[in-house]
Amino acid sequence: MGAEFVQFSLTPILIGIFSAIACALPGNFLILRRQALIGDAISHVVLPGIIVAFLITGVTAAIPMLLGAAGAAIVAVILIEAIKRLGNIEPGAAMGVVFTAMFALGVLILEQTDTSRVHLDVEHALMGNLESLIWFQAEGWHSLVDPVALAKLPDELIRIAVVCAFIAGLTLVFWRWLKIATFDEGFAQALGIPAAALGFGLVVTAAVAAVAAFDAVGSIIVIAMFVCPPAAARLMTNRLEHQIWWSVFLATLSAVLGYVLAGYGPLWFGGQNAVSAAGMIAAVSGVILGLACLYGPHRSREGVGRQDIA
Amino acid sequence: MQQFLEALFLQAGYNAALVAIGAALLGFAAGSSGTFLFLRKRALVSDAVAHATLPGIAIAFMVMVAFGGDGRNLAGLLAGSALTAWAGLLIIEWIPRRTRLAEDAAIGAVLGVSFGIGVVLLTVVQTMSAGRQAGLESFLLGSTAGMLFQDAVIISIGGSLAVFCTWLMRRPMTLVAFDSTYAAAMGYNVRRIDLLMMGLVLAVTVIGLKLVGLILIVAMLIIPAVTARFWTERAQHVIWIAGGIGAASGYLGAVLSASAPGLPTGPIIVLMAAGFFVFSLFFAPVRGVLSSVIRHRRFQVRVHRRQGLLALAAQHPIREPYTLRLLAQEGLVRPDGVPTDAGRAQAAKIARDERRWDIAREIHQDAGLTGRYDGLTPIEDVFTADEIAEFDLRLGSPVSVRGA
Numbered sequence: 103m104g105a106e107f108v109q110f111s112l113t114p115i116l117i118g119i120f121s122a123i124a125c126a127l128p129g130n131f132l133i134l135r136r137q138a139l140i141g142d143a144i145s146h147v148v149l150p151g152i153i154v155a156f157l158i159t160g161v162t163a164a165i166p167m168l169l170g171a172a173g174a175a176i177v178a179v180i181l182i183e184a185i186k187r188l189g190n191i192e193p194g195a196a197m198g199v200v201f202t203a204m205f206a207l208g209v210l211i212l213e214q215t216d217t218s219r220v221h222l223d224v225e226h227a228l229m230g231n232l233e234s235l236i237w238f239q240a241e242g243w244h245s246l247v248d249p250v251a252l253a254k255l256p257d258e259l260i261r262i263a264v265v266c267a268f269i270a271g272l273t274l275v276f277w278r279w280l281k282i283a284t285f286d287e288g289f290a291q292a293l294g295i296p297a298a299a300l301g302f303g304l305v306v307t308a309a310v311a312a313v314a315a316f317d318a319v320g321s322i323i324v325i326a327m328f329v330c331p332p333a334a335a336r337l338m339t340n341r342l343e344h345q346i347w348w349s350v351f352l353a354t355l356s357a358v359l360g361y362v363l364a365g366y367g368p369l370w371f372g373g374q375n376a377v378s379a380a381g382m383i384a385a386v387s388g389v390i391l392g393l394a395c396l397y398g399p400h401r402s403r404e405g406v407g408r409q410d411i412a
Numbered sequence: 413m414q415q416f417l418e419a420l421f422l423q424a425g426y427n428a429a430l431v432a433i434g435a436a437l438l439g440f441a442a443g444s445s446g447t448f449l450f451l452r453k454r455a456l457v458s459d460a461v462a463h464a465t466l467p468g469i470a471i472a473f474m475v476m477v478a479f480g481g482d483g484r485n486l487a488g489l490l491a492g493s494a495l496t497a498w499a500g501l502l503i504i505e506w507i508p509r510r511t512r513l514a515e516d517a518a519i520g521a522v523l524g525v526s527f528g529i530g531v532v533l534l535t536v537v538q539t540m541s542a543g544r545q546a547g548l549e550s551f552l553l554g555s556t557a558g559m560l561f562q563d564a565v566i567i568s569i570g571g572s573l574a575v576f577c578t579w580l581m582r583r584p585m586t587l588v589a590f591d592s593t594y595a596a597a598m599g600y601n602v603r604r605i606d607l608l609m610m611g612l613v614l615a616v617t618v619i620g621l622k623l624v625g626l627i628l629i630v631a632m633l634i635i636p637a638v639t640a641r642f643w644t645e646r647a648q649h650v651i652w653i654a655g656g657i658g659a660a661s662g663y664l665g666a667v668l669s670a671s672a673p674g675l676p677t678g679p680i681i682v683l684m685a686a687g688f689f690v691f692s693l694f695f696a697p698v699r700g701v702l703s704s705v706i707r708h709r710r711f712q713v714r715v716h717r718r719q720g721l722l723a724l725a726a727q728h729p730i731r732e733p734y735t736l737r738l739l740a741q742e743g744l745v746r747p748d749g750v751p752t753d754a755g756r757a758q759a760a761k762i763a764r765d766e767r768r769w770d771i772a773r774e775i776h777q778d779a780g781l782t783g784r785y786d787g788l789t790p791i792e793d794v795f796t797a798d799e800i801a802e803f804d805l806r807l808g809s810p811v812s813v814r815g816a
Contacts, residue, residue, distance in 0.1 A: 109533050133513075138520040139456050146627070189693050193517070195455040195638050199689055202631030206682035209553060209628075213676045323531070325523025333517045364532070375539040377532045384528020391521055395511050403512040 107243040113237045115361050117259050118383055121315035123351035124266040125327035127273050128308040130342075130349050131330045134284050139197060140305055141328030144312045145321040146201040147178040150208030151313075157215060164257060168313055175309030178204055179302070221311070232319055232361070232379040235259070258318045265314035273346070274305060276300070281342055319380040326384035327353060334391045337398030356387035416671040427559070428670040434564040434683060435662035438620050441571030442629065442656025443636030444601045444651045445578045445612040450637035451589035451647060454515070456694055457504060457610055458633040460523040463627040464500030465493035466530025469551055469621075476688050477540065485624065486563065489551075494711050500526050501610050505603070554625030554678040563622055570619040574612050578651060586647045624678035631682040632658060639689045642696035661685035713738060714788050718762060720744075724751045725763035764807075765791045771803040 125141070132138050148171040155170020163337035178200050185196040239245065239254035246252070273280070283290035283297045289295045314326045321326075360383030365376045394400060449455055451662040472492020481488070500522045507518035534548060545722040549799065578585075587595040588605045596602050613633060620629040640653035665681030694701045720735040721744070730736050730749055737744040744755030751759065768791050 114480050133517050136514050136516050137512070139459075142456070142459065142520055142523060185693065189642070190636075190699070191638060191641075192453045192455075195450050195634055198455045198459065198630060198634035199638055199686070202628060202634065202682055203686035203689075206628055206631065206679035206686070209676060210679040210683065213679075214674050320531075323524065323528055324753040325520055326528055329517055329520035329524055333521055336513065337511060349721040368536075375535075381528040381531030381535070384524050385532055388521065388525030388528065389523070392650060395507060395513075398511070401511045 105240070105291075108237065108243055108245060109240040110236050111361070111365065113256055113259050114232045114235050114379060115358060117235055117256070117262055117318045118232060118357035118361050118379065119354050120259075120262040120266040120320045121324070122327045122331065122357040122383065122387075123350050124262065124269050124311040125308075125315055125324055126331040126349045126353040127269050127346070128304060128311055129328040129332040130335070130346055131284050131304055132308060132328065133336060134342075135301070135304075137193075137305070138329050138333075140195065140235070141308060141312060142325045143178055143182065143197045143201040144175045144309045145316065145324045146205045147174045147208075148313055148316050148321045150174050150211065152203050153208050153211050153215075157211070164249070164261065164317065168261075171313040171316065172309055174204065175313060176306060179305050179309070209375070232383075233365075233376065233398055235318060244368070262314050262318055265310060269307060269311055276303075280304070319383065323380040323384045326387050330384075330387035330391045331356060334387075334394035334398070337394040337401040340400055352390055356383050356390060360386040416667065418671075419792065422669050428666075430561065430564050431559050431670065431677065432663050432666040434567050434623060435666040435677065436659045437564075437568050437571050438616075438623055439632060439636070439658030439660070439662025439681070439685075440655040441567075441574045441658075442616045442620060442632035443640070444655035445574045445616050446633035446658075447607045447637040447647075447651045447654045448578070448585045448589055449613050449642070450607070450634060450641070451586070451650070451701070452609065454610075455634045455638075456516070456519050457501075458617065459630045460471045460500055460504055460519045460526075461497045461610070461614050462621075462630050463530070464497045464526040465618060465621060465626055466496075466551070467526055467533055468493035468496030469548055470530060470533030471496065473537055473548060474533070474540070478730060486566070489548075490566075490618050490621070493551075493621060494614060494808070496526065497614045497617065498611070501607070502615060505607065505610075510748055550625075551621050552625050552627060553676070554621070554623050559623065567619050567623065570615060574615050574619075575655065577608075578613055580649065581605070581608060581647060589647070624681060625737050628678045628682050632662070635682070635685040635689050639685070639692045642692040642699045645698075657685065657688050661688060711788075717742075718787060721755070721759045721762045722766070724755055724759035767807055768800060768803045771806050772799075775803070775806075 129138070130140065132140060151171035151174025152167040153170075154174070155166045158170075159166040180203075181200045182193070182196045185191055185199060186193055189196070191199075235256045235258050237245075237251075237255060239251040241251070279290070279295050279300055282293065283295055283300050287297045288381050290300075308328065312321070312328070315327065315390045329352040331349040332345070334352050335345045339345050361379050363386065364379040364382035367382070368375060368377055422432060436464050446455075448456065449458060469489050469492055472489045472495075475492070476485060476488050477483040488622075504515070504518045504522050507513050507521070508515045537548060583602050584595065584605050587598070587600065588602050588609075593603050595605070616633065617626070617629050620632060623629075624632060636654040636658035637650065639657050640650045643653055644650055661684035662681050665684040666677055668684070669675040669677040669680045692700065695703075697703055716732070716735045716738050720730050720732075720739045723730050723735075724745070726738075730739070730745070736745065736749060739755065740747055742754075743752060744758055769785055772791070773785075774797065785794075795803075
């Protein structure tokens with residue numbers, strides 16, 4: 103737990119934790135609103151977004167790509183809504199149509215243009231490369247107070263930390279509104295809360311979280327973070343406040359455990375190489391959700407809709 | 413263009429023809445077996461199933477290598493992917509039944525987690541000495557160009573079986589899709605039928621993996637069914653139309669991608685299907701956007717015309733410019749709003765029919781008849797000539813409209 107840890111493991115773990123929390127916070131509300139799969143849709147359309155952003159700007163800088171991804175996410179959300187209304191189609195199918203078509207478009211543009219010379223391949227976008235985000239300048243724990251070394255922290259860490267704080271801030275500011283509108287949209291409207299705008303804002307926030315987490319942990323793994331920690335938290339408690347804290351805790355736990363297992367787990371089993379950390383984080387969150395489904399204190403339905411388990 | 417036409421008529425070489433036929437078959441199978449998934453409002457289950465195949469592929473590869481075989485044996489890989497996809501399906505079915513989580517959360521959890529596990533296993537495979545050139549990543553996006561005759565045979569046999577099962581089970585699956593409680597009351601085992609429906613989707617996903625990849629096979633399952641729904645109101649027809657759309661987009665997509673470089677087959681097929689979808693969304697009869705706009709405009713015209721004529725009959729001035737323009741176009745009023753003779757006649761008829769309706773409501777307390785009064789349905793459509801004559805008797809003889 104010395105210099106090597108700070109240099110190679112500290113930043114990936116922190117990035118993993120921030121990504122997980124940034125996705126889990128909006129995930130709580132998405133789960134309760136039965137919109138969990140919007141995270142799935144968003145993480146698929148991130149790919150065309152960054153490719154188009156690259157084509158327009160011609161650089162692989164992070165900011166334009168993040169903007170492109172966020173733009174694509176918003177376009178996707180609007181398209182889904184439009185198809186739902188115009189075609190009178192259920193939300194799941196509308197999502198399926200939009201994100202697969204946009205993903206296909208992304209792959210097509212990728213093949214059409216010579217983006218292969220930049221490191222922008224599909225698998226990278228899907229899987230992420232958490233392990234490579236190391237802190238070269240660090241020489242030990244004292245680097246944490248060394249401004250020269252701190253200036254060389256990976257950009258991804260700063261970005262995801264800012265986004266995570268931003269999302270936590272939004273959750274706090276809109277707490278009452280979110281809570282009311284999530285459980286009783288009609289009541290929220292009667293109180294004068296702009297419920298529709300709030301719903302759209304929630305989805306856009308989720309998109310921002312997905313996009314920021316995407317360049318660190320990969321686009322598909324983001325879905326696991328949107329769904330698993332909040333879903334497990336939902337089975338632990340009946341109070342929304344507690345559920346949020348549980349989801350933050352479980353997200354952090356998945357990130358830390360997942361990273362450690364990916365880095366050191368294979369060594370324990372006599373393997374030579376580490377496995378994908380992002381994938382392992384998703385897997386650990388799945389195990390946590392599985393345990394919650396089996397043993398969570400509030401796992402079964404109560405009141406209306408309850409089905410007795412034979 | 414030349415190349416496109418050659419490919420279209422299967423003249424562009426053996427491989428291109430093979431891919432086109434294989435893609436068409438796969439499109440048909442995916443379109444028709446995706447239908448009930450869509451009608452059951454579970455379209456995105458296919459996404460979770462597709463992602464849940466990834467761990468199976470990696471596990472199958474490792475097992476086959478461990479037993480000294482060739483890790484790339486397609487049948488083995490597909491068997492492995494079917495196994496984990498089936499496990500994913502059972503979990504999706506189990507979570508909402510056993511816990512209070514909704515189905516979408518179950519789908520998202522299975523999707524994300526199984527993909528994560530798959531990625532972990534892929535990195536393990538890559539570190540194996542046999543795994544370096546395994547090319548298992550090609551299952552993500554598919555590799556149509558490398559299609560072999562053997563693959564085409566797998567697709568055609570598996571696809572035909574899936575279509576046949578869909579056709580065989582169309583009645584119970586329709587029943588479950590539209591009213592599962594009623595189906596349960598009829599004695600059907602809803603859970604088993606659901607599993608069968610999702611199992612068919614699984615089969616198509618597995619056989620389509622090699623061709624279009626696990627992400628785009630989802631599109632082949634969802635888009636044709638959604639598109640077909642625009643063209644018919646009958647579930648039995650949706651199956652075949654969806655199959656047709658799937659086959660057409662598979663065939664045309666493969667042909668197009670063979671005719672020019674840099675056009676990957678999987679995405680082109682999906683975009684083809686998306687093109688069919690957009691066309692149907694706007695131009696389908698009855699359910700399309702264009703037809704509902706036209707319907708709305710027609711309704712608007714009828715309402716404005718009637719309100720205008722009623723105003724003429726009551727000798728109120730018409731202040732709504734649209735109404736005025738409409739009546740002027742028909743020659744019922746002059747541009748300054750004064751009715752012409754034809755306009756007066758029409759107005760008198762509308763006013764008379766209004767009074768006939770009043771009488772009708774007095775005579776027939778039956779809401780089934782008088783409930784059809786919406787101001788737009790002609791009274792002749794609801795009552796017989798005899799009945800109307802009776803209303804007229806009660807109305808008395810015609811009185812002249814004031815001012816006429």
